[in-house]
Amino acid sequence: MRCQRAQKWMTAAVDGELSARRRRALDGHLAACAACRRELAVTERMLTALAGLPMEAAVSARLEQATLRRVRLAAADEAERAPASRWARWLPLPAFALATAAVLVLAIGIVRRTGQVPSAPAVRAPRVDARGVAQAPSSLLRPPRRFAEAPPAEPPAKLAEAPDLFVDMPIIRNLDKMTHFEAIQTTTLDDEPATPDGQEPPSNG
């Protein structure tokens, strides 16, 4: 055994944590090496001194009271939360299963009461007029609410006073090209003349 390894095992040997086989090997080395015997003695003195350091320190009454106060608060907090957790324990199914069941029960209840499947659109038989011609429901004949009123022929007065708001800008007409942002540098706008082949566009600086 080399001295370096012997020194590595000394702390564990003093602590009684060295295996029997290693202890025998260490003892064999120590019997023949005076330097390692001295080193072991130093290690023992130091570890003995360490073990002699006080293990405990005085605990102030303030610390004890503060700790107990915090524990009482924690206990009160747990007590408050306890009823909710007890109730939750009676729910063996996960929340989504419960929600699914609730929806099912609701749907069955609606079907039983109305005789209609709630999700299917209600289809009524078309009314038949005196001539025997089926008439479309009035809801289909009505224009949608968005187009109920015809758009005004003239813009509102406020907008008419500010014609600069309606400047015709090529970029606005070409907004769809902005979705291909990477290609925009090589794309000409509709209103701009195309750059001659092989020429760089003029820089703005």
Place this chain on the structure above:
Amino acid sequence: MAPASVGEMKRPEPIGEDEGTATAAESIPAGAAADPDVALMLRLQAGDQAAFQDLFQKFSPRVVQYARRLVGSEARAEEVTQDVFVQVFRFRHRYRPESRFSTWLFTIATNLCLNEIRRPERRLRVDLWKPRGDDDDRREGPQLADPAAITPEQGASSRELARQLEAAVGELPPKQRAALLLSRVDGLAYRDVAEALGCTEGAVKALLFRATQSLKKTLREYL
């Protein structure tokens, strides 16, 4: 230690419905049942808050001392000790009697102390273990128990060694310090130190070897 106000800590006082108690109690190993600390923990798990007070009174002096040496500040050590025992209470159902209570306790203490050491604002604080001035001798400091010291000179020498040792321990890297304190000062087995530090026994041996080498180098003239 002055007694704390115990008016609100009557015995036994159920804390609430303890879902963890049954499982912990069912799995008590034969040896653990005789361990008074395990018995206190089981009482705490069953809702007896007075058991917590007993545990605090028994173990807080060790936790305060350990935290002082690890975080290096008395004020922070007290805060960490509070946090340790509040966590003992909060997570009491996670304790399993298979391991010793002190090992579980020092696992919590080590984690909180190492977290505290990592906090950047800690660097602004005064280091408790720096060499002190003459007036500091009046303070209550660590005294090395040395029954072999007969003469005043020898006694003074061992006190000086203790002081230098405390200072040198304070200079060790945190994990080496924790391993050394747990194994040598608190007397935990390497297996328990490994559990507290969340590493293997081999790693503990390596930490202790490096720590011992550093201390021997620093304290050579006193040894």
